[in-house]
Amino acid sequence: xxxxCKNGDHYWVRATTTALPGGAGYLSVRTEASxxxxxxxxxxxxxxxxxxxxxxxxxxxxxxxxxxxxxxxxLAWRFWATFAVFAALMLLGAGVAQYGQRELENQLRDYIQxxxxxxxxxxxxxxxGLQTGQAIRNIILDPKNPKAYENLAAAEKAFDAALAxxxxxxxxPAEGDTLKQIQGLWSKDRQxxxxxxxxxxxxxxxxxxxxxxxxxxxxWRSLKDVLLRxxxxxxxxxxxxxxxxxxxxxxx
Numbered sequence: 001x002x003x004x005c006k007n008g009d010h011y012w013v014r015a016t017t018t019a020l021p022g023g024a025g026y027l028s029v030r031t032e033a034s035x036x037x038x039x040x041x042x043x044x045x046x047x048x049x050x051x052x053x054x055x056x057x058x059x060x061x062x063x064x065x066x067x068x069x070x071x072x073x074x075l076a077w078r079f080w081a082t083f084a085v086f087a088a089l090m091l092l093g094a095g096v097a098q099y100g101q102r103e104l105e106n107q108l109r110d111y112i113q114x115x116x117x118x119x120x121x122x123x124x125x126x127x128x129g130l131q132t133g134q135a136i137r138n139i140i141l142d143p144k145n146p147k148a149y150e151n152l153a154a155a156e157k158a159f160d161a162a163l164a165x166x167x168x169x170x171x172x173p174a175e176g177d178t179l180k181q182i183q184g185l186w187s188k189d190r191q192x193x194x195x196x197x198x199x200x201x202x203x204x205x206x207x208x209x210x211x212x213x214x215x216x217x218x219x220w221r222s223l224k225d226v227l228l229r230x231x232x233x234x235x236x237x238x239x240x241x242x243x244x245x246x247x248x249x250x251x252x
Contacts, residue, residue, distance in 0.1 A: 002041070012038045018127045115237065118169045122231035124162035125182070126224065129189075131155035133220060136193045140208045143200040152197070156190060171237065178230050185223040192216040 001015050012033040033041075135152035142148060163182065170176045192215055199208040 002045075012041070018123075018130055115234075118166060118171065119231070119234045121162045121166035121169065122227055122234055125159055125166070126227045126231065128155045128159040128162065129186075129220065129223060129227065132159065132190075132193060136196055136212070136216070139197050140200045140205060140212065143197075143203075143205075149197070152193065159186065171234075175230065175233075178226065182223065182226055182230070185219060185226065189216060189219045189223055192219060 001013050002010055003013060004010050013030045014033045014037055015028055015030045017028045132152055132155045135148055135155055138145065138148035139152065163179070163186065167179050170179065192211070196208045196212055196216060199205075199211065
């Protein structure tokens with residue numbers, strides 16, 4: 001993202017924005033953009049007429065619009081938009097053979113219950129992990145604030161629920177191994193946050209900050225990388241399933 005300064009100059013950041021649960025708003029985590037990131041972004045700004053998606057030329061026509069739309073919108077809207085597409089196809093299928101209708105309904109049901117549910121689970125784990133990071137920082141800054149502890153407990157509970165959901169929808173042995181890695185990193189990160197909370201309550205703010213920077217933050221970054229990698233793999237699989245089902249419906 002290219003931001004403007006008050007003096008008219010500009011600066012670049014790499015931003016990750018996540019919707020907070022319950023429509024509470026958004027959480028944006030910004031880090032320094034590398035020179036390579038900036039050069040790629042500047043090249044894209046200079047060529048506005050290219051149809052690019054993630055730095056790659058996207059397909060043209062209807063397929064390109066579907067893929068581009070599915071990648072741009074945030075996770076919750078992506079789910080409901082895809083659901084709306086399938087709902088429209090269901091209505092159009094009223095005039096086709098009964099067997100074709102049942103087949104399309106089954107594909108839609110499987111898609112919602114598996115592909116989109118898995119995608120949402122990984123998005124929730126990432127969002128709730130960010131929430132726990134903000135909560136533990138609030139605890140360190142103000143260890144007497146009960147709301148900070150409540151937020152931490154709620155985010156940890158939501159992460160556990162999303163992890164359990166993903167474990168129930170494993171699509172391959174490789175994904176099962178990844179979820180075991182996520183479980184291990186999450187357990188370690190959660191234990192470290194508990195220890196940081198104890199240090200903060202005991203008044204050792206400096207010690208809590210030191211361990212936050214040296215121990216907890218590296219573990220969270222490792223966990224975040226795994227979540228984002230698996231989330232991207234799930235997204236690509238979801239797109240493939242959606243386009244395959246759309247193609248089958250069009251043939252019918």
